[in-house]
Every structure is written in C-alpha cells, then in structure tokens.
Amino acid sequence: MISRKLLVGAFVALSFLLVACTSSVEPTNNDDGILDVVATIGQIQDVTENIGGDLVDVTVLMGQGVDPHLYVPIESDLEAFQNADVILYSGINLEAQMIDVMNQIGESRGVPTVAVAETIPQAQLLDYAGGGPGTSDPHVWGDVALWSFAAESIRDTLVAADPDNAEIYNANYDAYKSDLDALHGWAIESIASIPDGQRKLVTAHDAFQYFGKAYNIEVFAPQGISTAAEASVADIQTAVDYIVTNDVPAIFFESAIPIDTVEAMIEGASAREHSVELGGELFADTMGEPGTLEGTYLGMIEHNVTVIVEALGGTVAQLP
Template structure:
C-alpha cells in the first residue's frame, strides 16, 4: 500500500524544528480542501488567518492549481493538505513550498501507516482511498495533527490550540454517535448507498451500510455501459428505493441508473444530493464539516426508509 508518502519525507526535516512567530500579528494558514480548512479554523481560533484553496462544488481529484493558488501557498506560513493522493495535481506545488522549510503537513499523518484502518482503492492500484473524512471517527485523528503543528509553529498559544482541539473532538464524537444511530434506523434490506463515485467506503464501514459507486475512487475514471447495466441489475434485484447524486460530480450516470431501473419496472428515485469531495457553500451550515456529514447522514437515512431528524435538532 502506498500514498503520497514522499511528500511527508520531503518536509520531515523542516518539521523537526519548532518555529516561532517573529511578530504578534495573525499568521497565514492555507489548506487544500474545505474539510481540512474547517478543522484548522476550529483549532486555530483567532490566531491565524485560515483559507482554503479548493472551494465548494469543486472536485479535488481533477483540480489544477491556478497561478493565484501557487502564490497563496507560497505566501502561507503553514500549509495543510489531505495526502493519500487526493490532491494529485497539486503535489508538485506542495513539494516546492515544503522545500522552503515552512510546515507543510498531511492531516492524515496519524493514519498513514495504519494498514488496518486505511482502505485500498478498488481500481487495482496500490493506492489508498483518500476519503477518510466520511468516517467521523477516522477524521477525528486529523485534529491532533493540526493542533500539534500549530503548537509547534506558535508555541505561545499551544495550550489554546490543544484546548480548542479537545472541544472540537467532543463535538465530532457526538456527530459520530448520531451517524451510527441514524443509519441503524434504515431497514436492513434497504441499507445500501448507491452514489455517483466511490467516495463513501469509509462511511459504509463505519456505519454499517453497503456502498456502491458508479465511478471509482477518483473521478478521473469513467464508468462503462457494462458497469451501469450491472448496477441497474443490482438496484432492481435488491429493490433499492433511492440513489444519490453528488455536488461535485456530474449527475448523468445516476440519472441513467434511474431510467434503466424504470425500464425494468422498478421505480427508484434520486434521494438527494450528497457532499462527497467538497462541502456546501461558505457560510452555510453545510459549509462546515459537521454540517456536511449531518446533511449526508440525514439525507441518506430518510431516503432509504430510516428516521433521522438531524444532528443539530
């Protein structure tokens, strides 16, 4: 099993030395995807200006960094990324930024060597599935990585970072418990999640729901006619009541499933739109990690015959 380990090695030397702030002013942190940005904002509080690079509705598998992104990353004091090849097209930029000596940290560092936890992609490669945030329990393990990185960079406020991290983890524990209870309310025979691409395997394992994706883990792969036909067969045979589109992936293949099932006299509906590789609009509830997962779990549960009122109710 391999992933973007080379980049971690590239920055290892720079991370050994604790960096201190030369000025009392707010420092700049840049993150690749929204799920990471939200962790960092919760941990950093008012001590850092935290901004994400890849915005709402954007697929990080296909994203190509702009000149502005390169400048933003280069001017950052600290950079956080997912790793596990999620940001494949940004790797060269991240390596260049890391070579300057500033902290460039994979938030999945705590699980990089945990072969019992990480899932393999189902595309025949040796790479791992990067969608760890779909399992709240697994994503919690990124929070201390962020807290310790910020504490090393700004030791004056280390206690605050660790306290903020502890508070945030407690919120995530409650969200994790909600997800387990909600999905368990779906009738067992209907506990099947069919989506546009294979981004929900960690969610499936954590919360006990079978997952089928039309495309592979990376949206760079294309689904063939045979793949669609096989999935229609599965939906009709299992009498699946709903399938789901994703906000960052085109919905044409999911709609083809609906039409294919209808042609075989089984009505399956689109149960809703899920957030997979990107969160909701900035400033909205779904634009936070907790809101993203709450939306997904509640939407899935209710569309498949379970009962969920929402985490924040």
C-alpha cells in the same frame, strides 16, 4: 504523465523565480502574530478554523464544488503558498495533481507541509480499488472517527508552528473533538434505523467506502474512487443490476459531480420496471456553500446522514 511533470516543474520554477527576483513579494509569515495557513480542501479549512480560531487565517485552494481529484494548481495558488506559514493537505492520493508541488514549495521555503490524514493508522485505511497495489482510498473524512486523526494532526501542526498559543489550540481541539465524537455516535444510531434490507447507499463516484464501513451501510458506486474516469455503459449496467436485485428505493447524487451517471442509473432501472427515487444531494469531496450547514465539516456529515436516512426509510436520531 509527462504533461503533469512539466506542469509541476514549471510551477516550482516560477515559484523560485518569484522568490528570487521580486522583492515586493516577500513572504509575510510571522509578521502579524496570525498563522497564515493554506489548506487544500474545505474539510481541512473548517477544522483548522475551529482549532485555530482568531490565531489563524486559512486560505482554501479548492473551494465549494471543486473536485480535488482533478484539481491542478493555478497562478493564485502560488501567491498563497508564498505567504503561507503552514501548508495543510489531506494526502492519501487525494490531491493527486498537487502533492509534488506543495511538498517542493514547502521544502524550498522551509514551511511545514503536512498531509493531515496520513496520521491515520495504515490498518484503518481501505484499498483504493483500481488505484494500483498498495494505494489507499483517500475519502477518509466520511468516517468522523478517522477524520479526528486529521484534526489531531492539525492541532499538533498549529502547536508546533506557534507554541506560545499551545494552550488555546489544545482547548479548542478538545471542544471540537467532543463535537466530532457526538456526531459520530449520532450517525451510527441514525443509519442503524434504516431497515436492514434497505441499508444500501448508491452514488455515482465511490467516495463513501469509509462512511459505509463506519456507519454500517453497504456502498455501491459505478464510477470508481477517482472522478478521472467516467462510468462506462457496462458500469452503469452493473449498477442497475445492483439496484434492481436489491430493490434499492433511492440513490444519491454528489454536489461536485455531474448528475448524468445517477440519471442514467435511474433510467436504466426504470427500463427494467424498477422505480428508484433520486434520494437527494450528498456532499462527498467538497462541502457546501460557506455560511450554510453543509459548508462546515460537521454540517456536511449531518446533512449526508439526514438525507440518506430519510430517503431509505429510517428515522434520524435526536441531534446531540
């Protein structure tokens, strides 16, 4: 805790120093008619680009394969914050090491700093198992209907920052929202095709609770909601029990998480003469490579649903 506070303090102090002493590092906001947006995660970057189009230039801090639970700010982030007209993060405990820093810098520069997922009604948030009383699970983008709240919040933030172009942001949002709605319906239909007893999603880290609730599939993950702690031997044993008892045919690894936990589960099941397949790669906290299907928010959901449905014996519905 002490080291984190020191780090945040040092980072903010450095930021003030830079603003105060370096005339060459002037914030560049509003000089080119383009909104410079800093987004923590790719899911926010992608939605912002869909709604903002050519009117925004989005810098993402935690790119492909970067784990947001563990991320601490690096020096180049400072420059991004100095040039930002808008700072967008997900919130709900996701960017655990970053939230204080962003809010302090945003406040000191008078730049809107918005936790886009925190507009989701509290009643729709799930508990953060092991996260302490009153804390909620941050992995809300797993439910496309919930991530629509974030999209709405991004639209509202862009409109407030650049009201002259409100009409464009609103029209782009409306078009994107209908894609979100269509994908949501497709995901429900596709997951429903998995035979009842096999509708069980086993992964390493617990990033799919919202996904499971929205798309009606039971979720089991030994590692917990944050990746800060690794799964213990006992956690793996519990997972193996779950796999064997429920006759789970396939389990999944996540792109940004070491595969060890999943391999340990497969070996554990095999030792009990239950053969479980490696079902494929899911994108949990970070999207895929830019320029690929999984490198977009819609594509990441499409990919995950397809991999899960195919590995668990369902039939993927016709894409909208």
